[in-house]
Amino acid sequence: MSEPVLALRDVVVRAGGRTILDATALAIAPGEVVALLGANGAGKSTLLHVAALLRRPERGVVAIGGQEATARNAAMLRRSLSVVFQAPLLFDVSVLDNAAAGLRFQGLSRSEAQRRAQFWLQRFGVDHLARRRSRTLSGGEASRVALARAFATDPAILLLDEPFAALDAPTRAELLPALRERLRQSGAAALLVTHDLDEAFAFGDEIALMQSGRALARGAGAALLARPPNREAAELIGIETILAAQIEARDAGRLLLRALPDGPCLRAEVPPGTAPRTGEVVTVTLPAAASRLLRRGEPAPVGWNRLDGRVGAATPLPAGTRLTIETPAPIVALAPWHPVAEVWVTGEEAAVTFPPAAAHVIPAER
């Protein structure tokens, strides 16, 4: 395996008597694109500042390209990374001079720096603005210039601190794939800090989850959704149905569980590498998109769980309607959007059905 382009080991950061990063470890391989997802205040931005060598941790090691950062070599190591902050932070000079700034600092001649900057402005579709003053740009244009500036120095890794947070949804929807494509072409690795679940899924080959200064889990978005390693990770990845359940019986690879305190009963698969025992209390997670909704009397597919109840809260979403089905334990499901409106009325009888594989069992920590 090649040397990680960025590695953090046991990094601890304290501020105002509080620990805001705690023994955080993170490694990013060359060309790897990782989204760092966490709530506000989880320590994501601090981690990014530490990774960018803009903040020295109280403890721990940061290595860029396999080289351990020190106060002496920080300036030199910073040359192999680029940082894009939440605001574009353009300087009050021309767009071209902004995009060329990093190259100029590295000692390139003005003409060579501008030539390379122009190339990246063109790649982000803003080369026609090169002569404009940066403060006359729209938010989307400024973000593109900031990205061009970050790519212009040919970094091994881009560190992105919620670069799209201030943009409107259409601009974001345009820029995110553009950024992914440029990353793919350039072969640069990237770490994107975000609190937006959709953005994390759309951007990262992998998603790293973070809470209260600690790294919780890391993996492909779909894998985290299917098998979150712990309750906190399940919540962060957007799973709303998280039940405490007791193992009633176990046969072959299947578990029979009873949601606490009083049902319903459901079947789940034994998670690989675990040996849950009968009587043990575990956590069961079920992503909303894994369930299907059934009308009263409608049969469930053979071998699937079926939990009957009534329609509770209904929230319209662009992709459909988010429904809570009040079985003895509330189950959140998604009724996908359909051209012929499927109306689910609060209070009506309904059932949710899902295959045993969709319910993920997290054994209690021992």
Added chain:
Amino acid sequence: MTELSGGLSEAVRLLLGGDPEVWQIILLSLRVSLTATVVALALGVPAGAALALANFPGRSLAVAAVYAGMGLPPIVAGLVVSLFLWRNGPFGTLGLLYTPTAMIVAQAVIATPVVAGLTLAAVGALDPRYRLQLLALGASRAQTVWWLLRQARLPLIAAVVAGFGAVISEVGAAMMVGGNIKGETRVLTTATVLEVGRGHFATAFALSIVLLVVTYFVTMTLTLLQRRHAAL
């Protein structure tokens, strides 16, 4: 009211009539105050930038001193500079007292805290992430300071205007270290005081109007510069 109308016509006559004595006073006022402003910029901008960006023991004390210095009464600055330049003072042998150079020194003492304080405020008001962005782009310390000052250029022009305004209009220090010697150290403000003392209110008023016009043109030029940058 005769002083007012008389003063106005006298002012027009002084300005347009090309009275050599008045023009000499105007030019000396500009030379002294503009030079003092340049000196204040050379000292105050780096000092203000350092206070805004660096962290060192005693920084808050230094900041407080600069802000207090912004309100330094010109007469105090004049007195201190006088004591230094006095024949028996530490720099007495230079023989600078009652020369335009002494006035420049005193006015620079007045303007430097003004420029430093406004630079400190201007750089301090920048989004702190600009500095991180510059560091992340690989800027050296000097490049970082230079780019941040450029980013704060508009409020810095205000610092220039404020510094110049503080010294062109002051009378205490100019009088004390310059001595208001006719043809040598007489500037617009000290000349005005003299004319009032003589009871020549119309002339004094005319000199005041001249002072206003001169100040107006200099600050106007700087403001236009600022506008031009803002509009680009």
